[in-house]
Amino acid sequence: MNKLNKSIFAILFFSMFGTVTGVGIVVPLLPIYAHDLGASGLYIGLIFGAFSISRTFLLPYFGRQSDKKGRKPFIVAGLFAYTVVSLAFILSNSVESLIALRFLQGIASAMIMPAVQAYVGDITPAGREGFTMGLFNMSMFLGLSIGPLIGGIISDRFSLDTSFASMGFLTFLCFMLSFFLLPPTKSERVVSRGIKPLPLKWVLRDKEMAGLFFFRLAYAACIGVIWSFLPILADLEFSLSSSSIGILVTIGVFSSGLLHLPMGFMADRVNRNMMVVAGGLIITYAIFSFDWADSFGDLLSASVLFGLGGGIAMPALMALAVLKGGETNAMGSVMSLLAMAHSLGMLAGSLLAGLMMDVSRLRNAFPTGAVMMMLCLGLFMYLTRHKKVVFVQADQGTGPLDLEG
Numbered sequence: 355m356n357k358l359n360k361s362i363f364a365i366l367f368f369s370m371f372g373t374v375t376g377v378g379i380v381v382p383l384l385p386i387y388a389h390d391l392g393a394s395g396l397y398i399g400l401i402f403g404a405f406s407i408s409r410t411f412l413l414p415y416f417g418r419q420s421d422k423k424g425r426k427p428f429i430v431a432g433l434f435a436y437t438v439v440s441l442a443f444i445l446s447n448s449v450e451s452l453i454a455l456r457f458l459q460g461i462a463s464a465m466i467m468p469a470v471q472a473y474v475g476d477i478t479p480a481g482r483e484g485f486t487m488g489l490f491n492m493s494m495f496l497g498l499s500i501g502p503l504i505g506g507i508i509s510d511r512f513s514l515d516t517s518f519a520s521m522g523f524l525t526f527l528c529f530m531l532s533f534f535l536l537p538p539t540k541s542e543r544v545v546s547r548g549i550k551p552l553p554l555k556w557v558l559r560d561k562e563m564a565g566l567f568f569f570r571l572a573y574a575a576c577i578g579v580i581w582s583f584l585p586i587l588a589d590l591e592f593s594l595s596s597s598s599i600g601i602l603v604t605i606g607v608f609s610s611g612l613l614h615l616p617m618g619f620m621a622d623r624v625n626r627n628m629m630v631v632a633g634g635l636i637i638t639y640a641i642f643s644f645d646w647a648d649s650f651g652d653l654l655s656a657s658v659l660f661g662l663g664g665g666i667a668m669p670a671l672m673a674l675a676v677l678k679g680g681e682t683n684a685m686g687s688v689m690s691l692l693a694m695a696h697s698l699g700m701l702a703g704s705l706l707a708g709l710m711m712d713v714s715r716l717r718n719a720f721p722t723g724a725v726m727m728m729l730c731l732g733l734f735m736y737l738t739r740h741k742k743v744v745f746v747q748a749d750q751g752t753g754p755l756d757l758e759g
Contacts, residue, residue, distance in 0.1 A: 357479060358477060358478065358479055358482070358486060359477045362473070362477055362536065362537065363474065363477060363486075363490070365531060365532065365535050365536055366470055366473055366474055366490070366493075366536075367489075367490060367493045368493070368528075368531060369429070369433070369470070369528040369531050369532045370470055370490070370493040370494055370497070370528075371493040371494075371496065371497045372497070372524045372525070372527055372528040372531075373433065373436065373466070373497070373524065373525050373528045374493065374494045374497030374498055374501065375497035375498075375500055375501040375504070375524055376440065376501065376520065376521035376522070376523075376524035376525050376528075377497075377498075377501065377521060378497055378498040378499070378500065378501020378502050378504075378505065378603075378607075379501045379502070379504050379505035379508065379517050379520050379521050379524075380443070380501075380505055380514075380517050380518060380521055381498070381501065381502055381505070381581055381603065383505055383506075383509055383514055383517060383585075383596065384401060384402075384452070385398050385401075385581075385582055385583070385585045385586055386585055386586070386589055386596075386599075387452075387514060388401050388449055388452060389586060391447075391448065391449050391452075392449065393449045394708075394712060395583075395707075395708040395709070395711035395712045395716075395719075396705070396708045396709060396712055397449050397453075397708075398582055398583075398586070398704075398708055399582060399704040399705040399707065399708030399709075400453050400705070400708075401449070401452050401453055401456055402456070402578055402581065402582050402700060402701075402704040403578075403700070403701040403704050403705050404453045404454070404456040404457040404460065405456040405457065405459055405460040405463070405697075405700070406460060406578075406696075406697035406698065406699075406700040406701035406704075407457065407460065407697075407701060408457045408458070408459075408460030408461045408464065409460040409461070409463050409464045409467075409693065409694070409697035410694055410697040410698055410701070412460075412461055412464040412465075413464045413467075413468060413690040413691075413693050413694040413697065414687070414690050414691065414694060415464075416428055416464050416465050416468060416469065416686075416690065417468035417469070417472065417686040417687050417688075417689060417690020417691070417693070418684075418686060418687050418690065419686075420468060420469040420472055420686035420690075421472070421683075421684050421685065421686035421687055423539070424539035424540075424542045425469040425470070425472060425473040425476075425539075425542055425686070426469075426532070426536045426537075426538075426539045426542065427539060428465045428466070428468075428469040429465070429466055429469050429470055429473070429532050429536070430529065430532050430533050430536075431465055432462045432463070432464075432465030432466035432469070433462075433466060433525060433528050433529035433532055433533075434529050435458075435461070435462035435465070436459065436462040436463070436466065436525045436529075437522050437525040437526040437529055439455055439458045439459045439462060440459075440518060440521040440522035440525050441518070441519065441522040442455055442458075443455055443518040443521070444515045444518045444519060460697070464690075464693075467689070467690075467693045468686050468689040468690035468693050469686065471490075471672075471689040471692075471693070472679065472685040472686040472688075472689045472690075473542075474486065474487065474490045475487075475675075475676045475679050475680070475685040475688075475689065476542070476543045476685055477543070478676055480680075481622060482622060483621075483622065483672075483673035483674075483676040483677060484617075484618040484619065484620070484621025484622040484626070484669050484670060484672075484673035485615070485618045485619050485621075485622055486618070486676075487618060487669060487672035487673055487675075487676060488614040488615050488616075488617055488618015488619065488621065488669035488672075488673075489614070489615055489618060491611070491614045491618075491668060491669065491672065492611050492612075492614045492615060494611075495607050495608070495610050495611025495614060495664075495665075496607075496608065496611040498603075498607040498611075499603075499604045499605070499606075499607040499608030499611055500604070500608075502599075502600040502601075502603040502604045502607075503597075503600045503601060503604040504520070504600075505517050505520075505596075505600055506595070506596040506597040506598075506599060506600025506601070507597055507600070508520060509596045510595065510596050510597055560678070561737045561738070562674070562678065562737065562738050563678055563688070563691065564733075564737050565733065565734040565735075565736075565737030565738040566671060566674055566675055566678070566692060566695075566734070566738075567691055567692065567694075567695045568695070568730040568733040568734055568737070569630060569634065569667070569671060569730055569731065569733075569734040570671065570692050570695035570696055570699065571695040571696070571698050571699040571702070571726075571730055572634070572699060572723075572726045572727040572729070572730030572731065573634075573637065573664065573667070573668070573696075573699065573727070574695065574696040574697070574698070574699025574700045574703065575699040575700065575702050575703030575706075575722075575723050575726045575727070576637055576641050576660070576699075576703060576723035576724070576726070576727055577699070577700065577703070578699060578700040578701070578702070578703030578704040578707070578723070579641065579703045579704065579707045579719055579720055579722060579723035580603070580606070580641075580644070580657075580660065580720075580723075581603070581704075582703075582704040582707060582708065582719075583707055583708075583711065583716065583719045583720070584599075584602060584603065584644065584653070584657075585599045585602075585603070586716065587644070587647075587653075587716055587717065588602055588650075588653060590716065591716070592649075592650055592653070594650065598650070601654075602650075602653055602654060602657055603657070605654060605657050605658055605661070606657035606658060606660045606661040607661060608661065609657075609658050609661030609662060609665065610660075610661035610662070610664040610665040610668070611661075611665070612665070613661070613662065613665025613666065614665055614668065614669050617629070617665055617666050617668075617669045617670070618669035618673070620669075621669045621670040621673045622673070626670035626671075626673055626674055627670075627674075627735075627738055629666055629667060629669075629670035630667045630670050630671050630674075630734060631731065631734070631735060632666055632667070633663045633664060633665070633666035633667025633668070633670075634663065634667055634727060634730075634731040634734070635663070635731070636659060636660075636662055636663030636666065637660060637663035637664060637667070637727055638663075638724050638727045638728055638731070639659065639663075639724075640656050640657075640659035640660035640662075640663055641656075641660065641720055641721070641723045641724035641727065642720070642721060642724045643655065643656035643659060644656045644717075644720040645717050645718070645720045645721055672692075675688055675689065675692055699726075702726070703722065703723050703726065706722045706726075707719035707720070707722045707723065710722050
């Protein structure tokens with residue numbers, strides 16, 4: 355494949371952008387809403403963790419099925435389910451119902467994310483993995499940066515229910531876009547090429563895949579800490595408005611999104627592993643910076659620094675994932691495992707930080723993410739050192755041949 359299918363890419367890009375923007379509208383508002391309902395730090399963690407729990411169990415299944423049956427059916431069904439659940443938030447008036455709805459929202463997300471990312475991986479030209487995934491990831495990061503800002507403004511000027519309705523409207527538009535404009539499933543490369551994907555057990559046993567998994571897990575844990583507890587810190591200790599909190603969340607995600615395209619371009623030309631390591635070190639320092647913050651400016655700087663680290667590391671990481679998906683003919687499985695790592699990380703980060711808040715103090719929630727990043731960065735460096743994997747497919751079976759050195 356020499357050229358990117360721009361029409362399919364555009365549909366996937368704008369579908370993901372609209373969906374993530376809708377989710378981003380309510381992200382900075384849920385912790386405060388739950389706190390007002392009387393939720394403890396652990397329950398706030400569960401609201402975010404419930405989303406991750408349901409995704410974690412179902413991501414491998416939906417990713418694997420998309421390798422066998424095509425991407426479009428799961429994208430369309432997931433977007434429709436997302437729309438219904440988004441509107442159901444309007445009827446929620448208890449912490450328990452928020453947890454239940456986030457659980458259902460996680461199921462819908464498990465259908466969408468690996469299928470969309472695998473679809474992009476399918477149409478990515480060889481040698482442009484970093485640029486293509488960096489460009490596509492801008493849809494998510496820009497959506498998450500714009501969403502919180504819009505959500506804060508809507509909440510201040512209208513109501514929280516209006517924010518939930520806006521999320522449902524945007525996800526419905528994405529459903530319509532994908533349903534009518536994506537090509538029929540039978541024309542997808544994953545279906546038409548007739549190549550059997552590598553068994554999942556071989557993907558799971560690959561050391562390089564494990565390294566990608568652990569880094570993605572730690573990065574998501576840091577996001578879980580920030581999304582769950584930065585709004586509370588900003589509200590309780592700095593008395594910031596919803597709009598200001600939205601800016602705090604927005605600036606970090608926005609700075610990361612802006613870097614994805616140039617860093618993706620760079621990832622096709624320099625050592626991708628070193629980019630991941632450099633980004634991980636910056637992320638670690640940024641998380642510690644939230645604990646040291648004494649002003650709104652300090653919080654803002656820490657958020658920008660976190661975005662910088664993610665913007666450097668993630669395009670390189672996703673480029674490595676696309677290569678792994680191509681080697682295994684199991685792009686959906688690879689992307690689902692990384693999305694699974696994201697879910698587990700969000701769960702672990704939010705829950706551990708919530709426990710730290712309950713047994714100690716609010717600010718101690720943030721170093722939890724930094725420690726996880728340091729540990730998983732070390733695992734990434736160990737598991738991906740001097741490693742190449744050649745996949746040999748024969749009539750009697752398929753399996754990986756590891757080449758060290």
